[in-house]
Amino acid sequence: MERLFQTHYIRNQECLDGMWEFQTTDSFELPKNYQDTMAVPSCWEMSVRYCTYNGCAAYRKRVYVSKDGNLRFVFKGVSHTCKVFLDGNELGGHYSAFSAFSVIAPNVSKGFHQLEVLVDNAYSEQSRLHIINDYFTYGGITRPVFMESVPDCLVERSEFEPHMENGIWSADVRVVLKNLTETDRFCQVTTVCAGTEMTLEGMVEQKGQTMLCGTMKFDGIRPWNPESPALYELKHTLLLDGEEADDLVDRVGFRIIQVAGKKLLINGTPVFIRGVNRHEDHGSTGCAIPLQVMYSDIALIKELRANGVRTCHYQNDERFLDLCDENGILVWEESHDRGGNVERLLHPLFLGQSMTSMHEMLEYHYNHPSIVMWGCLNEAASDTEEGREIFKIHLDYLATDKSRPHTFASNRHTNDICLDMVDICSFNMYPLWYNDDTTEESMVRVKNRIRETGNDQKPLIISEYGAGGIYNFHDVMRVRWSEEYQADVMECVTKELLADEDVMGVFIWQFCDVRVKWGARNHMSRPKSRNNKGLVDEYRRPKMAYYAVQKIFRGNAEQ
Numbered sequence: 190m191e192r193l194f195q196t197h198y199i200r201n202q203e204c205l206d207g208m209w210e211f212q213t214t215d216s217f218e219l220p221k222n223y224q225d226t227m228a229v230p231s232c233w234e235m236s237v238r239y240c241t242y243n244g245c246a247a248y249r250k251r252v253y254v255s256k257d258g259n260l261r262f263v264f265k266g267v268s269h270t271c272k273v274f275l276d277g278n279e280l281g282g283h284y285s286a287f288s289a290f291s292v293i294a295p296n297v298s299k300g301f302h303q304l305e306v307l308v309d310n311a312y313s314e315q316s317r318l319h320i321i322n323d324y325f326t327y328g329g330i331t332r333p334v335f336m337e338s339v340p341d342c343l344v345e346r347s348e349f350e351p352h353m354e355n356g357i358w359s360a361d362v363r364v365v366l367k368n369l370t371e372t373d374r375f376c377q378v379t380t381v382c383a384g385t386e387m388t389l390e391g392m393v394e395q396k397g398q399t400m401l402c403g404t405m406k407f408d409g410i411r412p413w414n415p416e417s418p419a420l421y422e423l424k425h426t427l428l429l430d431g432e433e434a435d436d437l438v439d440r441v442g443f444r445i446i447q448v449a450g451k452k453l454l455i456n457g458t459p460v461f462i463r464g465v466n467r468h469e470d471h472g473s474t475g476c477a478i479p480l481q482v483m484y485s486d487i488a489l490i491k492e493l494r495a496n497g498v499r500t501c502h503y504q505n506d507e508r509f510l511d512l513c514d515e516n517g518i519l520v521w522e523e524s525h526d527r528g529g530n531v532e533r534l535l536h537p538l539f540l541g542q543s544m545t546s547m548h549e550m551l552e553y554h555y556n557h558p559s560i561v562m563w564g565c566l567n568e569a570a571s572d573t574e575e576g577r578e579i580f581k582i583h584l585d586y587l588a589t590d591k592s593r594p595h596t597f598a599s600n601r602h603t604n605d606i607c608l609d610m611v612d613i614c615s616f617n618m619y620p621l622w623y624n625d626d627t628t629e630e631s632m633v634r635v636k637n638r639i640r641e642t643g644n645d646q647k648p649l650i651i652s653e654y655g656a657g658g659i660y661n662f663h664d665v666m667r668v669r670w671s672e673e674y675q676a677d678v679m680e681c682v683t684k685e686l687l688a689d690e691d692v693m694g695v696f697i698w699q700f701c702d703v704r705v706k707w708g709a710r711n712h713m714s715r716p717k718s719r720n721n722k723g724l725v726d727e728y729r730r731p732k733m734a735y736y737a738v739q740k741i742f743r744g745n746a747e748q
Contacts, residue, residue, distance in 0.1 A: 191263070191335055192440075193511040199426070199436040200343075205304070205334040206230060210249040217245050217309055219274065229334060232268070232327035232475030239328075246328065248306045252336055259369060260294040261339045265506065266332030267308055268476070269319040274305040284542060285318055286310075286331060286476070287503035287525050288549035293339070295369055306330060317539040318525050318546065323720055324468055324502070325704040331477045332506055341370045342393055344378070344427050344437040348555050350592050351443045353456075358410040358443050364401045364425055368393040376401075377428040382441065383407050383421045412456050413442025413558040415496050418517035423556070440514065442558025448594050448612050451648050453693055455519075455561070462519055462694030463687075463742045464497025465490060465724065466653060469505060470703040472727035483509045485729060487516055490700065493724070493735065494742035499652065499696045502527040502567045504550045513559035520557070521596070521652075521696070523564035524550045524583075531570045534579045547586055555590070563587045563595045568617060572601040580607045598652035602634040608644045617653035617698070621678045628685040636691065648693045654682055655698035658734055659716060660726035670716065676733035679724075683741045697738065702727045 211227035268286030310328030570576030594612030658675025
């Protein structure tokens with residue numbers, strides 16, 4: 190399933206999930222023979238045979254094409270570098286495990302064909318986002334794959350930006366069309382949403398794409414908000430020579446996000462975010478999270494009485510975002526990166542890879558009403574002039590979306606020099622865990638820096654706080670790593686943060702325990718080779734801290 194709803198009524202789409210032929214390789218080249226099989230989607234590390242394999246591998250699947258025409262192959266996630274081939278001919282490639290991408294094979298004949306994918310998850314100088322880190326870089330085709338039959342001109346994507354004035358809802362709608370032919374094509378697009386219809390038309394240049402723009406006005410709209418997350422189908426139908434040729438269906442919500450002083454407003458109403466940081470990781474499936482587990486995660490988050498998720502530190506599977514849309518969960522979505530000193534940020538490949546990740550995040554996820562803010566560059570060098578230049582490029586790009594605020598999570602409590610460039614100030618802190626600092630002492634440092642830089646009238650989010658606890662390890666002395674100590678820290682710090690009038694949101698580090706790929710210098714702080722700060726463990730079993738936070742969050746929600 191690509192999404193939680195039908196995305197096409199005209200375009201033919203086939204899911205290619207299932208068993209593929211599989212073969213590891215010594216180089217990034219297609220093998221002559223395949224001697225094994227692998228499930229798609231999956232992480233190859235979750236199979237016993239390849240649990241320690243880090244390098245290149247190839248996948249192959251025989252596909253049947255029912256009629257001559259163009260094929261579009263959609264990959265929701267491949268970790269981390271890949272090339273795609275059809276019958277031995279390279280169609281394209283992609284970098285970054287957490288972004289969807291597509292490749293097109295023109296003029297494919299009816300019959301059977303061989304689809305092959307080369308995958309590399311090795312750490313190297315060529316990969317500046319997927320590095321040895323405090324979460325695991327899995328290998329494989331980790332999200333679903335689809336094959337589509339598309340016409341010579343097709344609907345690539347769309348953007349829906351709602352507005353409200355004097356109680357009347359409208360929306361700016363932008364539809365991106367792609368032309369695969371050598372000649373210019375005149376196109377018409379009929380857009381229908383919430384009982385309103387609009388027709389756009391224009392010329393699409395040969396081998397190019399264009400964006401058609403218009404504004405729609407609506408009556409009788411139910412707005413999207415956390416308490417009542419109303420969703421509407423947005424349907425685009427492409428006409429070529431007067432005939433229906435292609436379509437694209439998305440789902441949207443009507444909501445206005447504003448920053449007013451120290452508050453975040455949804456449709457004019459202040460909201461307080463009780464959130465969790467969620468990595469896509471599971472003890473049985475790695476980062477290839479099945480829909481059933483995503484649904485279970487949402488249920489656990491709602492039962493916690495949380496209302497927010499930060500997608501640390503990369504774009505999430507779009508089906509999880511669909512679930513957030515449906516359940517009124519407020520999402521801080523973050524482009525792929527975690528931490529970086531100046532040397533890393535200034536690597537010749539870093540900026541291009543990071544900016545591409547952000548570009549893909551906005552292109553593919555723009556229409557999700559649950560995404561209420563964009564983020565980037567977690568815990569990077571925001572205390573240096575060189576880092577500030579990198580931050581400016583990223584934040585200027587996020588600011589091109591005028592419908593959402595933007596931020597980044599800083600751990601430079603006393604010397605951050607980039608706070609003036611964000612709509613919301615966000616800080617990571619770990620009172621009573623990495624040191625003996627209290628919540629008050631940590632907050633004093635953060636607030637002093639915000640005030641010193643003239644940003645004390647902006648909203649403040651504590652984007653990470655937490656403590657480690659190993660599931661089912663109990664100790665009457667409440668020592669570190671026990672569930673008792675973790676619960677004590679979470680109860681204390683959560684109460685104090687929620688009582689602070691300057692704080693408009695918190696995100697607990699973290700929802701679930703996750704596997705890490707960490708250097709030897711840090712192995713003593715990651716027992717079981719996991720970051721154990723989850724409120725639930727890697728199999729989603731709640732710890733004592735889950736119930737401690739639940740009690741506090743429930744009281745806050747009922748205020």
